[in-house]
Amino acid sequence: MNDFHPEQALCETRREFGEHGGVTPSISRSSTFTVMDPETMPEIFGGIRGPEQGGCFLYSRHFNPTVDTLARYLSAMEGTEFAVCTASGMSAISCTLLQLCKNGDHIVSSDTIYGGTHALLDELLPQFGITTTFVSPSDTAAFEKAITPKTRVIYTETVGNPTLKVADIRALSKLSKAHGLALVVDNTFTPMMISPARLGADVVVYSMTKYINGASDLVAGAICSTKALVHQLMDLHTGRVMLLGPTMDPRMAYDIIQRLPHLALRMREHSRRALAICRRLEELGVPVVYPGLDSFAQKKLATDLINTGYGYGGMFTIDCTTRERADDLLDELQNKEDFGYIAVSLGYFDTLMSCSGASTSSEISREEQEKMGLSPGLIRLSIGYTGRLEKRIEQMERAVRAVGLVKR
Ligand code: PLP
Numbered sequence: 001m002n003d004f005h006p007e008q009a010l011c012e013t014r015r016e017f018g019e020h021g022g023v024t025p026s027i028s029r030s031s032t033f034t035v036m037d038p039e040t041m042p043e044i045f046g047g048i049r050g051p052e053q054g055g056c057f058l059y060s061r062h063f064n065p066t067v068d069t070l071a072r073y074l075s076a077m078e079g080t081e082f083a084v085c086t087a088s089g090m091s092a093i094s095c096t097l098l099q100l101c102k103n104g105d106h107i108v109s110s111d112t113i114y115g116g117t118h119a120l121l122d123e124l125l126p127q128f129g130i131t132t133t134f135v136s137p138s139d140t141a142a143f144e145k146a147i148t149p150k151t152r153v154i155y156t157e158t159v160g161n162p163t164l165k166v167a168d169i170r171a172l173s174k175l176s177k178a179h180g181l182a183l184v185v186d187n188t189f190t191p192m193m194i195s196p197a198r199l200g201a202d203v204v205v206y207s208m209t210k211y212i213n214g215a216s217d218l219v220a221g222a223i224c225s226t227k228a229l230v231h232q233l234m235d236l237h238t239g240r241v242m243l244l245g246p247t248m249d250p251r252m253a254y255d256i257i258q259r260l261p262h263l264a265l266r267m268r269e270h271s272r273r274a275l276a277i278c279r280r281l282e283e284l285g286v287p288v289v290y291p292g293l294d295s296f297a298q299k300k301l302a303t304d305l306i307n308t309g310y311g312y313g314g315m316f317t318i319d320c321t322t323r324e325r326a327d328d329l330l331d332e333l334q335n336k337e338d339f340g341y342i343a344v345s346l347g348y349f350d351t352l353m354s355c356s357g358a359s360t361s362s363e364i365s366r367e368e369q370e371k372m373g374l375s376p377g378l379i380r381l382s383i384g385y386t387g388r389l390e391k392r393i394e395q396m397e398r399a400v401r402a403v404g405l406v407k408r
Pocket residue numbers: 088089090091114116117157161186188189206207208209219220221345360
């Protein structure tokens with residue numbers, strides 16, 4: 001376990017107060033900002049004279065005070081120099097990869113990633129001359145073997161969607177440094193719990209649509225990295241965030257700012273409940289996969305990567321083997337037991353569950369799904385923290401019994 005405390009780092013960063021001494025930050029909704037001295041305009045436009053150098057904010061697609069406050073909090077939490085917020089997790093990922101790679105370049109990626117990212121790498125980026133080799137996230141040697149002279153990026157999710165395979169971030173960092181590559185890590189499943197930049201990742205990307213926001217009411221993303229990379233992303237001539245324009249609205253930034261202070265509490269409770277439910281499922285002989293169970297194949301690695309005190313996360317899977325039985329279990333859990341919702345996404349305060357092969361991994365071919373160990377009957381659950389835990393365990397037990405998944 002690591003001794004980094006993201007919630008402490010977040011707490012120690014300069015707090016932004018609102019106008020009139022408000023304890024909450026003000027929402028700066030202006031798209032443009034007044035330049036008091038016209039002579040300073042070229043320097044402000046060129047990014048040389050920002051608000052901290054006696055200039056001002058210019059235009060909200062460049063920088064916005066409220067969105068910047070969120071970015072500052074995120075970089076404190078991740079232990080990175082800087083961050084930039086985007087309109088979605090996908091825009092954070094696509095802008096990062098398009099910034100780091102050009103026509104002719106190559107990426108080595110984990111094969112166990114969100115279906116949208118898989119489609120980006122496998123179907124869209126080749127149209128821009130950027131190709132990807134997919135390997136198992138748990139096989140560091142396979143990443144090394146796949147590196148070519150054209151490789152620029154190693155890409156992985158910390159805990160892979162949906163099968164929860166863990167990537168050895170420290171080993172991948174060593175590998176990427178030895179070959180002069182950038183290690184890009186999607187940490188959407190494990191904010192607070194795992195701090196990839198502290199383990200050697202060069203770029204940490206997030207879908208803040210999930211745990212970081214936690215209320216399933218908005219779509220947002222972030223890129224946490226060095227000042228140099230964020231400046232490249234915001235460059236007036238070639239910056240992918242600047243020119244492709246996935247700008248975050250300051251109202252979204254405000255909402256997320258207000259939810260960051262309880263992210264650590266939420267992650268602990270998601271983890272506590274997921275572990276208790278999984279332990280019961282395991283006792284019943286249900287095929288459950290959860291990084292906090294002793295039976296989890298990579299428990300040692302997971303334990304080595306996590307920050308002390310946040311548990312093993314809120315995500316687990318149940319393999320029902322067939323799509324039909326998965327649908328039966330989802331139906332029991334939602335429509336008979338009121339355990340949670342059949343919905344994609346994760347990180348909500350209520351439980352969300354879906355059959356991954358037929359939903360968030362459906363962009364990946366059946367053959368590739370099989371290669372990455374994704375069975376057609378696999379249900380991914382994002383465990384919420386509403387209701388009494390004992391009652392939730394009873395609901396789950398009745399549902400798995402009803403569909404014949406109980407072996408003991
Ligand atoms: N990364 C992961 C691990 C995801 O699960 C998702 C969406 O489900 C994304 C990225 C994409 O995020 P967004 O929907 O915010 O664009």
